[in-house]
Amino acid sequence: MKRLWLRISVSFSLLTLSLLIILWFIIASVSKTTYTDTIREHLVENAVLFSEMISTSNLLTQPDELDALLTRAEEDINMRITVISPEGSVIADSENNPGSMTDHIDRPEINEALEGADVAESIRNSETGGINMMYIAVPVYDADDNITGIVRTSYSLELISDTTQYLWQGLAAVLGIVLIISIIVAVFLARSITKPISEVVKATGELREKNYSHRIHGEYKGEMDTLAQSVNALAASLQTQLKIIRENEQQLNSILDNLVSGVMLVNAQGTVEMINPSMERFLSRHRDNILNKHFNEYGENIGLSALIHTVFEENEKVNAEITSYYPNEQKFDAHISPYYKDSWQQGGVIIVLHDITEIRHLEQIRSDFVANVSHELKTPVTSVKGFAETLLSDDVTDKDTERQFLQIILDESERLDRLIQDLLHLSKIEKNTLPLNIEQIEIRQFIKEIVQTLSTSVKKKNIQLTLPSTEKETFLEGDKDRLNQIIINLVSNAVNYSYDYGFVEIKVKAKNNNIYISVSDNGVGIPEESLSRIFERFYRVDKARSRHSGGTGLGLAIVKHLVESHHGRIKVESIENKGTTMTVILPRQMHP
Template sequence: MHKFRARLTLIFILLIGSSVLVAGLFMAKMLRDSHIDALKANMQRELKVILVSLNWKETGTEAEQIQYFTDQANRLKSSADARVTYIREDGKVLGDSDHDVETMENHLTRKEVIEARDTGVVGSDTRYSTTVQRNMLYVVVPVKSDGNGSIKGYVRLAMSLEEVEASILQVWYAVLLGLLTVFIIAGLISYRVAYGITRPIEMITRVAQQITNMNYKARVHVRKKDEIGQLGQAINRMADSLHLQMNRILEDENRLKSVLENMISGVMMIDRDGKIVLLNRSGEDILGFSAQELLGKKFDEAKQQFEFTQLIQECIDLKEHIRDEMIFYYPSERILEINLSPISHTEDEWAGILIVLHDITAVRRLERMRSEFVANVSHELKTPIAAVKGFAETLLAGALNDKETAKSFLQIIFDESERLNRLIGDILELSKIESKRIPLQFSPISLHSFVNNCLHVVQAEAKKKSIELEMQVDETMYIEADEDRLRQILINLLSNGINYTPEGGKVKVKVDQLAGDGDRAEDERIRFTISDTGIGIPKKDLPRIFERFYRVDKARSRSSGGTGLGLSIVKHLVELHKGTIRVESEVGMGSKFIIELPIIH
């Protein structure tokens, strides 16, 4: 901008200086022409006077004529104050006041002589005289015969132009001085004008550069109402519009980024060159590679599963939507639903592929569990129904006549009906718990009396097997929980302990209060430990102990009347209380179920 200002100032100076210079040249030429015209007019008048008194000598020898005209020229020089020359009609110089005529050239070809001869009145010329070595003004008039008016010769006056040139030189000095003054004044004015023009432009340029550098808060502060002011206002309006649009774009970008980063599904984008250009956080988790490792690489060089790479290549070749399910073994074994959609800006312009990865491992597991659940329910229902049907048929076939046999069969039918009723009840209960249709009614519970009442409920069952029941609970300990559901949890675990503990064994309930990490009150918990001296659980069965219908000892479970749903119900009820449950057990050493429930303040 400084260079532009300097150039603009120079242009103004040159324009003004050129104008002044041209005016000076024109004025000098006019002055010179005016001086020369005035001299020429004076010289013409003097020549006319000379012609009136002139006696043109035509007799005598040439030497006599030369002497005569030389004397005449010398005599007239003092009065005319000019160089006087007499020229014969053939151009021969007969007399000159300033120079020897013998050494002078023939003057017939001189411009002023030719003009006087052609016009018959007067001729003039301005040129450098080699004779007197200065610029001279020459004026010539023809000398005519009285009779026929033919030209006998010429009288020429020559005057030096030194005075004229001195006057012109003074004019040039004045012009140059004026030009220098004009240059200085013009420079100052031009700089001020250029500054006034370029300063707002410089500000506008600076603001435009800041806007280019994404500083959309920059504004032009120009108060002028001219075109530059209008340009500044247009820049400000453009900045406002850009600021608003960029804010919207950033908001949309942040929303899109937030959506992509928080999507459960993995998203990958591959451009037209086959390079990976986008991978969200879920995609990183699913594929086992960070975005930094994959971005910019070609999909077939990104160390991905061969079947996945083939699927991408197929979508590129067909340019059609592809959906498929595939088992991925890295970083862990999972089942993925893969959707590949071609991207195109227009109908003919291929832009790449958008890949969406859904981890459906849990869905497929749930489907498998649902199938297993239906199969197990069908099996569990079929067993008592088959027993009831079989014994009923036997009774109808004639066993009613044997009262003892009939009574035994009817007892079996009753027991199987009870078992069927419990099974259906547990299934319905589990269904309601899993769908969270059971509202919990929290209330303060004194754990000492609560545990004591639970032990009293199973006391008769334990007494049949001579099993000792023991509790270790502080009398001052309380908890906020749903009393009925907590009782269901405890009695279920106590019944399991009694069922799987041999005669003469022991079942114990211990309740402890645990402090939170860093003594934080909100992390305080109550721990229930229900332990027995029973047969224990094999290590391989521990991970599945809380699954529906899963039994470690199927024969014994059925003989004890268990449905296989008790521990699953317990686990869901504990989770409804925001608690956790785990089991520790060794075969032959008994089992220990540990429940931790948060204390609600």
């Protein structure tokens, strides 16, 4: 940009020079052609004139007078004149002695004139003078139109060349002056154009360096003034926008710094771009050890990496509970969602962690309380069950009545016993006191074997049960007993809440590093407002039906905890009176 005026000047000057050279060649060529044509016409005119004079005055018979006439004429018209007989001998010549001149019968212009051409022309080297000449020959006729002689006029081509050379030199001088003037004008115009452009470049350079207070000063005309005003307006707009962005950034930073929840932003390459102080505290690392590093470097310890990978792979929100054991045991409710850039391209993942350690502690206390109460209730329930069995003996008099009530006592005692067992089992799961016995399981055959235990319930309601195909093997790592409980609970619920002659379908699908086990039915379904609560303990959508089916209200809560103990998750999709689909998502391999 610093030499733009010079480049413009040189370009303009070279263009002008090229045009002037072309113009010079054109004018020179036209001038030479015009001058040559003029000489030719002059030669023809004089040749014809002398031919008529000789023919009229009968000068061919008077050689001396003819020779004197030619000599005088040459002084006036500055050209050589020669008169030649039909036989080719020179009768008279304005420059040389005819007697000393050779026969001209072999000259091309003489032969052409003798053959009857009105005007014959030839350009060649003169044998007499030794220079290039232009010859014009015109025949002389007598009264009977017989050729009695030839008048030849000639002119030196060197004189034509000298004349055109002087003309070219003069033309070159004029065009050189024009070129010099053009260069001066080009430099002036280039400087006048590039000066405001330099100001604009300087201003945009300041804007690039984020100096939005810089302005273009000076008065310009035309489009350059409009450009300068536009750049100034752009700088003012950028300055205003920068102020707004900085204010918004300060507000956002203040909000993030004061959030009790941890927030972290991971880009599409898996690199951490932003983190707030709460997240630093949760991860027990300084931001310098987290920012611009891959999330795998710190997320494996608390199970965060697997969730982030899931969001990247499935492009869906994930909500899960994770645990950190360093420096103290902490539990977090992790909400991980994808975020998008322009054109809906995935830009990365947003991670929000809520510290639920205290909440889980309170739940643990409540779980312990339920366990203690259950232990306290177990003995009287066992007693009631024993007395009921005794009263069912044959010693009772009013057998029908007593049997009816005693049967109720027995059923309720068994139900209370199941409730206590479920409470105890759930308490153990929540405390993580049940160790996982991990082994490799072929899940399709495993499901087929488990569902056989429910054949009675299925046949009783005439349910059409569809199992996954066992032709293809699908393996995962897990605890057989817990997986058994998960599948039994889900299939039992599907059967219990299906209409007679309904259908229940179990599917198994492998995707990426996860196994998807879904149980679908076309039963009563779940109302939309209850979907978020069905995994709560003792929550029943239809209390009467739950009691009638013998349920304790803890089945799905147990399933959820068992799935989570396998580092998996469970999803539910349901439409009331149309059916429900429960999907368990488990990793193929259990990571320690």
